[in-house]
Amino acid sequence: MERYYQPEIECASREQIKAWQDERLVKQVRHVWDNVPYYRKKMEEKGLTPEDIRSSGDLHKLPFITKADLREAYPYGLVAKPLKECVRIQSTSGTTGKRVVAFYTQHDIDLWEDCCARAIMAAGGTDEDVCQVSYGYGLFTGGPGLNGGSHKVGCLTIPTSSGNTERQIMFIQDLSATILCCTPSYAAYIGETMKEMGLTPDQIPLKAGIFGAEAWSEEMRQDIQNTLGIKAYDIYGLTELSGPGVSFECSAQTGMHINEDHFIAEIIDPETGEVLPEGSQGELVFTSITKEAFPLLRYRTRDICTLTREKCSCGRTHVKMTKPQGRTDDMLIIRGVNVFPSQIETVLLNHGYPANYQIIVDRVKSTDTLDVQVEMTPEMFTDNMGEIAKRQKELVDGLRSMLGLAAKVTLVAPKTIVRSEGKAVRVIDKRKI
Numbered sequence: 001m002e003r004y005y006q007p008e009i010e011c012a013s014r015e016q017i018k019a020w021q022d023e024r025l026v027k028q029v030r031h032v033w034d035n036v037p038y039y040r041k042k043m044e045e046k047g048l049t050p051e052d053i054r055s056s057g058d059l060h061k062l063p064f065i066t067k068a069d070l071r072e073a074y075p076y077g078l079v080a081k082p083l084k085e086c087v088r089i090q091s092t093s094g095t096t097g098k099r100v101v102a103f104y105t106q107h108d109i110d111l112w113e114d115c116c117a118r119a120i121m122a123a124g125g126t127d128e129d130v131c132q133v134s135y136g137y138g139l140f141t142g143g144p145g146l147n148g149g150s151h152k153v154g155c156l157t158i159p160t161s162s163g164n165t166e167r168q169i170m171f172i173q174d175l176s177a178t179i180l181c182c183t184p185s186y187a188a189y190i191g192e193t194m195k196e197m198g199l200t201p202d203q204i205p206l207k208a209g210i211f212g213a214e215a216w217s218e219e220m221r222q223d224i225q226n227t228l229g230i231k232a233y234d235i236y237g238l239t240e241l242s243g244p245g246v247s248f249e250c251s252a253q254t255g256m257h258i259n260e261d262h263f264i265a266e267i268i269d270p271e272t273g274e275v276l277p278e279g280s281q282g283e284l285v286f287t288s289i290t291k292e293a294f295p296l297l298r299y300r301t302r303d304i305c306t307l308t309r310e311k312c313s314c315g316r317t318h319v320k321m322t323k324p325q326g327r328t329d330d331m332l333i334i335r336g337v338n339v340f341p342s343q344i345e346t347v348l349l350n351h352g353y354p355a356n357y358q359i360i361v362d363r364v365k366s367t368d369t370l371d372v373q374v375e376m377t378p379e380m381f382t383d384n385m386g387e388i389a390k391r392q393k394e395l396v397d398g399l400r401s402m403l404g405l406a407a408k409v410t411l412v413a414p415k416t417i418v419r420s421e422g423k424a425v426r427v428i429d430k431r432k433i
Helices: 014-035 037-045 056-061 067-073 106-122 142-153 165-174 184-196 218-228 341-350 385-403
Strands: 088-091 101-104 130-133 156-158 179-182 208-212 231-238 243-249 256-258 263-268 282-288 299-305 332-334 337-339 357-364 367-375 408-412 427-429
Touching: 014 037, 014 056, 014 282, 037 067, 056 263, 101 106, 106 142, 106 231, 106 243, 130 142, 130 165, 142 156, 142 179, 142 243, 165 184, 179 184, 184 208, 184 218, 208 218, 218 231, 218 341, 231 256, 332 357, 337 341, 341 357, 341 367, 341 385, 367 385, 385 408
Parallel strands: 130 156, 130 179, 179 208, 208 231, 357 427, 367 408
Antiparallel strands: 088 101, 231 243, 243 256, 263 282, 282 299, 332 337, 357 367
8 A cells, every 4th residue: 555644745646746846836936036136147147037927837937047146156145044043054966076066954854854765665665663873873864864754654763874774684683673774885895794694684674775875776675575575665855955765766766756836846958958848858847946055946956767657557647757867977988879877777786797897997098898796795706717708708798788888897796896884986087087
């Protein structure tokens, strides 16, 4: 039986959702115009005033906001409430330049936690469940978001944060944790460790997992589900919008419902910025229509995906987004070919390898090289060079048919690729581009 945290919102009519979006967008545009000089200037440059935005149909007129704007306006330039009304910041695990710092009023936190509570209940969670939150706590949004959502559902919450895998497993067993929230690569690592301890899926109390914060493939999902004996649900979010819970998977596991009462989604052509018709693949753009402290209008996520309004078997009426197919900025262009790490992961998992791999890109004599290092499982491990060469060739062929280009594959011994307790570092690009 499908469970909802806020059924009257999650299953609202399309007319009702549009009415919320129209009213909230108009109010939000006025809010940023009055309180954020940075926005007012951007709107004035396009010859816009708040009166030009009368409904969500006018959204396309507004300027985009990008990571570059966030860096330029850092730290307080996009804050729309007096600091005395802001109660918290969260920050991205940014790898380049200044970190993104997002601000929250208490009301913002309440709405964010509602979104995470919807995700937990969509994964079958109730107040009878024990929810272990193994996302990082602190500045990273994963831990605090799911922690708050778990409290709202009424689960017994275990705030383990990430790391200390033996302790994670001890709590899962001793406290009979039923829901695990963490990154997919960490879930795979917990599963791998439990298997080494001789635990079979039926000896593991978990029934569901809510995994996000990094790209993962359908094959990796099956792998985690089989090892832990659970149903694995995807969750999506960005610090810039609040954190996890912008969208989440339901029992259908065919895409993530976007919380459209808080966020309006568009798909644009990443080159031209033009809005694409529904069903097209392109870059995902979000507008926060309920955020008070840090409201972003038309924020370019860099994630490539598709939106669909096909009726969902779970009864929710909010639009669904596909799992991001990659990002416009983590997409590797190798010898003129677009390559997403998730494509490489699919080939490896289809050939029975675990999701422990590293992609090393370099440029030798002005030609791009692609080297995929793949960890063997203990069962596969052999020092027979002929056998290893044969397996490497199978993967080279599999990658060529998936990507349309030649890659070098190196099989390495179990446990030699560094494990991640947060976001896995999958790609090392050594090219000086």
